[in-house]
Amino acid sequence: MSAAAASSRPPPGRSVLRRLLRDPGAVAALLVLAAIALACLAGPRLAGHPPERAYPDLRQLPPGLAAQPSAATLRPALDRLAFRMRATVEDASETGGRLRLVLRAREGGPAIDPRGLVYLPRSDLFGEPVILAREDEGRRLVVEAPVRRLRFLLGTDVHGRDLLARSLVAGRVSLLIGLVATAAALSIGVVYGAVAGMAGGAVDAAMMRFVDVLHALPFVFFVIVLVVFFRPSLGLILVAVALVEWLDMARIVRTQTLSLRRRDFVRAAEALGLSTPALLRRHIVPNMLGPVTVAATLLVPRVILLESLLSFLGLGVQEPATSWGVLVAEGSRALESAPWMVAVPAGLLVASLVAMNLLGDALADALAVSRDR
Known part of the structure; x- marks a missing residue:
């Protein structure tokens, strides 16, 4: 390929973005995620009712446009x-x-x-x-x-609280846990995996055996042990998820590091006397951002699902805070009389998870095409 042709090629990031935007599924997923995120940020202002306000005379109202x-x-x-x-x-x-x-x-x-x-x-x-x-x-x-006229578009729960307002506020907590815990797991996993891959030998073997031991522990058992010593809270969930989810990220990063350290540009940098921290900072980590970004995109829905499972079991977010998992757990207790109490938060949860997984798959495909070219 000539120098002029090589210089005319768009930057890798821009080409990946173009391929991503040409994928109808990826665009739809982005729109769904953007709509859910904006709605959760608007929260009670969009619903018109404070999420904690209970109307004892309007309990378990079905969704509808009728004034109450x-x-x-x-x-x-x-x-x-x-x-x-x-x-x-x-x-x-x-x-x-x-x-x-x-x-x-x-x-x-x-x-x-x-x-x-x-x-x-x-x-x-x-x-x-x-x-x-x-x-x-x-x-x-x-x-x-x-007579004051009130409207509850998605109905009310067993305490008479607006389900739309509570679902949107719960979405803030679930999305926050997904993003923060993923960022923490990403930071720990990238550093740990890159160091293990660059060190090699006995150090690498010892570090990865430690990862295998932690991976063998059941996640729910690990959380129960934490709950025994600490009060269940949002912070505890963030710590528990981050301390477990970095294990897979460390394995991915280690594999990428082992592959990159054999590349000519890394060997040339070593020959020029570049230190290991400088190699990691300048060459190894920047060149693995593609796979790591895809893994992080797929990790966010997994973390949200874990938080929902823990909250459903009563080990996660506690009152007065709420999350989609908490709302699903509350709705399951009134499934026969008020099925919309499960349908609303579960629908938001499923839509978010599906959109994130579609976006992650589309990003992986776009990066694969970019590498092939």
């Missing part, structure tokens, strides 16, 4: 609020977004205390009430209050 409280949920909500006010609902009607409520004191009980009407706005279903009439020495009240 509906006719089916209005009367039970009023009965519950009237019980707290030590009264009963004699009549209730809604017209034009305003509620007309007639309260009657309990048989043999005291008169209705007007201060108990504060329960109406506290429920977040109604606005500030106004007493229209006070009859029978305060034992009968006619009250009017505006």
